[in-house]
Amino acid sequence: MEIIKTSNLKKSYMLGKVEVKALNGVDTSVEQGEFVAIMGPSGCGKSTFLNLAGMLDTPTSGEIYLEGNDVTNMNSNTRAEYRLKYIGFVFQFFNLFNELTVMENVMFPMMLNKLSDYKDRSKELLNLVGLGDRLHHLPSELSGGQQQRVTIARSLANNPKILLADEPTGNLDTKSSIEIIELFRKLNQEREQTIVMVTHSPEIGGMADRILHFRDGTIENI
Amino acid sequence: MPVDLRCALFYSGKDIFKNRKIFIIITLSIILATANIIVINGLINGMIEDLVDNTVESSVGHLNIYPDNNERFIEGIGIKEQRLAALKEVEAYSPRISATGVLSNKELSVSNTILALDPDKERKTTKLLEKLIRGVAVNSNDKNAILVSSRLAEDLKLDVGDEATLAFENGIIKVYTVKGIVRTGNLDFDSSTIIMPINEAYRQLAIDNMASVILIKLSDKSMTEMYRPIIMQNLDVNNIKTWKEETEFISNFANSWRSISSIISGVGLIAAAISVGIVIYINVIHKKRQIGIMKAIGTNNAFIFTVFLMEAAIFGVIGVSIGDFLGYLAIKYFEANPFYDAISQTWISAKFESRLFYIVTIVSFVVTILAGVYPAIKASRVEIIKAIWGT
Ligand SMILES: Nc1ncnc2c1ncn2[C@@H]1O[C@H](COP(=O)(O)OP(=O)(O)OP(=O)(O)O)[C@@H](O)[C@H]1O
């Protein structure tokens, strides 16, 4: 089943009077349970694509379907609810809430989603990412790789259909990067988690099922 | 999706307590502003109540008969007194003459009000003659004795036993001996009044059987409205004021006082609220990225708005309730332990009024919350993409 599908997706930004075409007609789809990497030179529209697929932003034209539903023109409240329930995000820079502990960070989306067993579930998820012993630490007390693992645990809080990661290892050393990517592999294989990940690293990209090559706002067919 | 208040509170609480120092300082400013308003108003209420009590005790009766318009005196008071004595609920009455004069002691002289009364009747009607701080009261047949109010005595350097010269409004000048010093607590009265027997005033002013006012004491203070028409009819008089009407000027005066003090305290409150607004605003600016992440996770604008408004509300709830509590304690303390004010020479105590208390609570709370509105709007408008990519 196609979990993400885009058709002639375009996004342009106005920089002063100049129109910057960040995406220039992207037609693609991602199957349920796939682990897809997006690669390509800087400025080719990878992040823009991920933001549109994750309903963080709206396209200039074209359509986006998630699980077959046209989500292109949903209003912002509906999109927020959709993101909460169906999409998990991991960004390049650390995205934790500084004033919440590790466990509270993971609990928060579940509380928002009115799950009742959020305490147990957040402990489970933190065990899964190997941080079961850091529940009550603050993010500032963790290393970069550990923080990124907390972010991954948080992104999985509401069992999202799709996990979107924009250069999740971009700020990490090689060892931490490998840990993260192995975690992704594990999530994909053991939980059939659909993952779309942007990366600049060919080795990391190579660990995905499939690579989408972006160039100048479109997908290259290799 | 309705805003989940529990989640919003969860985050606001964590966010607000994260910086303890700022939290304490800001909360303190709300506490002080709230307590200040409560205490100031409580003291004003206390002063007003004392003033009303003093006035009612010494200067007015439950009902007070005045001359008709354009007349200076009530005439034929002998008959009127007889008729009063016949009325069942009239417990006592006291006719008074008021006139003006100038009292001198050597080079010092001060113009004053001469209050002439019958000491025996006055004693049954008011507590004025109990307000002696030195010496003794005048008798109805005293010819050379007067009582002098405390501040007047001070100004003229007079004490019990001293002689002073009184010039009446008709030009007659006579030397009197100060028999006692009176202090009522009413500033106006205390600064310029002398008291003499009414017969002596009749003699010097060459009048008789007249009064400037007749004070009436009823068996029950609350019967004034009922009794006013009865007395009007029986005594054939038109101009009667109740003790409430007599003290109305005090409450009017109090209200203007209150407005002034409210403005002053309001400034303090607004300053506190502005600091709440600024702290939350700065927080929002610093947190743009986290706000963006929160939205990416799936919260909507209304939720973000609620989070930051709730921070203002937390400051409000904690600050106002502690302020209320401290203000309440302070008022209760001053109620039990009045303090002496050297300037007005009176004891100042406070009076707790629950209506005021509720108003202050609501106003302080609302003002504090309002301070959070702008930062909360600002936060709710953070754009996800811009915030996450740090532009
Ligand atoms: N908010 C914006 N305003 C204006 N132009 C933008 C904005 N966001 C992206 N762009 C432009 O759109 C194009 C695509 O940007 P995007 O961030 O998607 O690239 P990317 O492939 O993720 O690059 P990188 O590998 O450097 O992250 C770039 O030319 C960028 O300058």
Ligand SMILES: [Mg+2]
């Ligand atoms: Mg990018």
